Amino acid sequence: MAKSAQKETPLNKQYNQIKAKYPGALLLFRVGDFYETFGEDAIRASKILGIVLTRRNNGGAHEELAGFPHHSLDNYLPKLVRAGERVAICDQLEDPAAAKGIVKRGVTELVTPGVSYNDNVLDIRKNNYLAAVHFGKEDQLGLSLLDISTGEFMAAQGNAAYVDKMLQSFSPSEVLFCKKNKQEFLQLFGDKFHTFQLEDWCFGDDFAHEKLTSHFQTTTLKGFGIDTLPLGIVAAGVIIHYLLETEHRQIGHVSRITRLEEEKYVWLDRFTIRNLELVYPQQEGGVPLIQILDQTVTPMGARLLRKWVVLPLKEKMPVEERLNTVELFLENEELHESLTHHLKQIGDLERLISKVAVRRISPRELGQLKKSLQQLTPVKAMLSAPPTGESAAGKTSSGVLRKYADQLNTCSYLLEKIDTELRDDAPVAIHQGGMIKSGVDAELDELHGIAFAGKDYLLKLQNRETEKTGIPSLKIAFNKVFGYYLEVTNAHKNKVPVDWIRKQTLVNAERYITPELKEYEEKILNAEDKIFAIELRIFNDLVTAATEYVGAIQQNARIVSVLDTLSSFATIARKNNYVKPIITEGKELDIKDGRHPVIEQQLPLGESYVPNDLFLDNESQQIIIITGPNMAGKSALLRQTALIVLMAQMGCYVPAREATIGLVDKVFTRVGASDNLSRGESTFMVEMTETASILNNLSDRSLVLMDEIGRGTSTYDGVSIAWAIAEYLHTHPSFRAKTLFATHYHELNQLAEDFPRIKNFNVAVKESDNKIIFLRKLKPGGSEHSFGIHVAQIAGMPQLIVLRASEIMQHLEKDHVTENKAQKVKDLPKNNFQLSIFEPADPRLEELKEKLSILDVNTLSPIEALLKLNELKKMIS
């Protein structure tokens, strides 16, 4: 509408004023029964929603227009928000019929990807976080996260790597930062987030302090334990400010802010979260760990599990507490089953109570809240009764269960109130009655009587008139415009008495009213108006009563989420035959018959996963070099070791026969560059910088996984770098990080001779008839040679090429790696068969010759050589 400035109508003017207040937002402008969009907004909306884009002449200029009926908002809004739009909903703020002049309009809500209560926008099993990042001085950043739909609010502070990790762990739907830091933000965190930039002044210390203390109505932030996070506070202040800016003023359920404690959780660098596929698969169709672990039956449990998976603990006590509870559930199958049965019936308590706090709860949802709360009484009772577990852990855990029980508030007063007042079949809409039970309010009951009697009278009237007039199809109906009327089909029109007043003519019927009908209509409508008003009042009182319980119900939701997650761990342990790990403060990892929790679930029917033992410590076996051919199972072994450790520290049983886990504080993962080729991160440089970052952050409790490191360069460079890294990890002056080093370079097996804590293992394969059989068993000792050529053979490479490759390799391997390699290549035995496959005149011969002559064999890794061979083969086929 902005284009027609000269001929601005009052509606144009109103639109432009509102539009200007919400820059960057797509404005849904309510006109009558429609939400309309104009200009650029219309173009975007029509594209995202697939609705018709029209053009109209607006004061000489053409303007785009697209709209949809107001009742479709719930359908269309989520689509816009998911597409990353910020949507300003502009409603009519007064009854158009009563308006003098143009209807008053205003934005009632600005829905953004990170700020939404709409069930259609939200994923029930995931949190929907809004994040704010504040760039402080010297590599320090503040971070705050809020899920407005649950009220969870957190602050943190740390360096860029930490904030990056947190952003990856919580994957917020929207990230706020200061305009001036745009470049920095993109550089550090990429462009994968929906972002919104705010002005510099929103990022002030005092501003944030004031915003937070006035929101929480406290004088200091000490009570929340965040007062030592000045940058985190600024970020949190920005979030509160943003909520107000987006017209979210009722946020009483955001009743506390917690500190995200870096020191409490295992440090997982972002490569580890990605590489171990904890919550997201690396490739489409892949299965992340969470999918295996998630047997939760409540939305709160599902959301908590996501957090536990990316934030494993590193202190013994809380880990053991979780494990002991899981054990108790396993020992008391009946208790576990009955708990699961009740948990299943608890809806989304957490989001329901948020809706109460912001007064957006529908009558039907209040009914759901009641049903959820009803489950707490039996849950509390079963957790308070002493379980029958025999184990020592069971006995101590029963105390833990009681602790959960004690924290559950059955909210009996509220429960009873809702139960007596709210009808079980309460509707979604609040303005049309049908919400409140009889017996709650005498006047309401009386009015219901009147309305009912009136309707009953009308029914009698219809029967009487049918008989009197002889019109068999006569019926009394109601619509908003004419109220009650008598409808007569055209066939019987001539039988209508003269004193009936005709109101409307349809294609095949006529509608009439009579004074008697109108008299009763008034009685009924009057009664109904009053009924709706009284019901609304009682419903609102009920919601007000529920707001008193926001804190208690949020606490219930937290306890339920913990119980559900632990119960899920028990279910999965029973189902997949996991064992309870022994958690120690020592530095040993001792896994007997460990398995990969995801791969073992995906093997074809009849195949079973080959379990493996693995031992690492800081004294005798700190670094294991694992050699073996492609596809042998090296990566699987590396990942399963980390997954077992992390699962244990989440408080989950593990896929092994036995496992002793000396608590790990950091897990680092590096995968050789060629694995990342598809993501365009192939540069060897990247790999090396990332590896350097590991080496600078080691600790005595770190677990390092190096998978094919160094393969992004030529064999000799690769071997040398991998060699140097292993050596460094072994000789580090302060820390002995436990390391698994998977490699094709069997040359690295030499290391074990010089370094006492480096041990060689290989994933066994059997060669039979020149073929490889994968045994998947980890065995002590190194490998004799590489197997790339065998793999090429399995892949169907022509025999001639395979033979020649073997010949070249034997020659290269004859002596030590440090020998003059250029000379060795020169000395390669002549190929007797290579050219015989061509006719002398074949033009491909020249091309092939040329390609071969420019090939620098010195810089090729075995894999690259194979790829090259493959390319050459394609050329001639």
Ligand SMILES: Nc1ncnc2c1ncn2[C@@H]1O[C@H](COP(=O)(O)OP(=O)(O)OP(=O)(O)O)[C@@H](O)[C@H]1O
């Ligand atoms: N212990 C095991 N039992 C059964 N199957 C296994 C086992 N380990 C691995 N596998 C299967 O073998 C496949 C290849 O394993 P993995 O990727 O770990 O090999 P790799 O040695 O790392 O190979 P590459 O060097 O090519 O990366 C896995 O996808 C899995 O299906």
